[in-house]
Amino acid sequence: MVHPLIQLAKEQYYLGSHLTHSLLTSRTNAHDNEFKTEADRLLNNIDEFPHAFVLACLMDTSVDADVAWAIPYKVKQALGSFEINDLYKVSRDEYIDMFNGEKKWHRYPARNAGFFFEAVQKIVENTFLNRDASRIWAGKPDAQDVILRFLDFKGCGFKIANMAPNLLYRYYGVEFSDYSSIDIAPDIHTIRVFQRLGLTPYAEDHEATRIYTICAARDLNPDFPGIVDGLCWEVGRNYCNPRSPKCNECPFTDFCRKQVVRKQNIWDKQD
Numbered sequence: 001m002v003h004p005l006i007q008l009a010k011e012q013y014y015l016g017s018h019l020t021h022s023l024l025t026s027r028t029n030a031h032d033n034e035f036k037t038e039a040d041r042l043l044n045n046i047d048e049f050p051h052a053f054v055l056a057c058l059m060d061t062s063v064d065a066d067v068a069w070a071i072p073y074k075v076k077q078a079l080g081s082f083e084i085n086d087l088y089k090v091s092r093d094e095y096i097d098m099f100n101g102e103k104k105w106h107r108y109p110a111r112n113a114g115f116f117f118e119a120v121q122k123i124v125e126n127t128f129l130n131r132d133a134s135r136i137w138a139g140k141p142d143a144q145d146v147i148l149r150f151l152d153f154k155g156c157g158f159k160i161a162n163m164a165p166n167l168l169y170r171y172y173g174v175e176f177s178d179y180s181s182i183d184i185a186p187d188i189h190t191i192r193v194f195q196r197l198g199l200t201p202y203a204e205d206h207e208a209t210r211i212y213t214i215c216a217a218r219d220l221n222p223d224f225p226g227i228v229d230g231l232c233w234e235v236g237r238n239y240c241n242p243r244s245p246k247c248n249e250c251p252f253t254d255f256c257r258k259q260v261v262r263k264q265n266i267w268d269k270q271d
């Protein structure tokens, strides 16, 4: 029997399901509307600027996603261009100065400026990529190849490497020949949601909770374990707050273990 979480994900998180969605959410007021529109335009133009997607992915650690996904457009504003050849002319120190501006672009500006610089160097100098980042996912490859190519970028770990093909599939309609290597990309939101759904045990060790989440997602849907990633991330971010979850509004309320236990407790008290 298909778990209701998988059913929901398959109905809402299929190939190209988020083509009209913005990778920059409107949850924060960190940017004005014009900035968001232009930043989105850059991220959505994956044919002309595929490196914007790769570079934004690499920024998406240790900060809110909105902070990370705004960085490519901030670079474009600073340089007046996002052509890969123009990005390539910028030195590591110049990127560090940009990231370290009056208002810092990232929690770890120097480190991430370095990741940005190194990635641009790789996209230009790597003979396979040859200045075109879309070669990472072109030609309907096995998703495993895409994951391994992302992992070869400095600053890319398990989470980003698995998040990237998942976003390409949903937001850009990029197809792969096999999806079984795309794991869930566990973060504070997905880990908490899996625990509250009763899919994974609570544990003090953070690494253990990550592995529990990955294994549970593989058990639920071996053909595409990461299909639940975006759905659980959104529920974790928008409903399943650590202290005051909005269970009445949550799309998981009918099958959430936390809810079941709560309802059982209500009846227990009345016995």
Ligand code: SF4
Binding pocket: 193, 196, 197, 235, 239, 240, 241, 245, 246, 247, 248, 250, 251, 252, 253, 256, 257, 258, 259
């Ligand atoms: S029903 Fe409540 S506890 Fe369960 S996932 Fe939703 S918000 Fe979280």
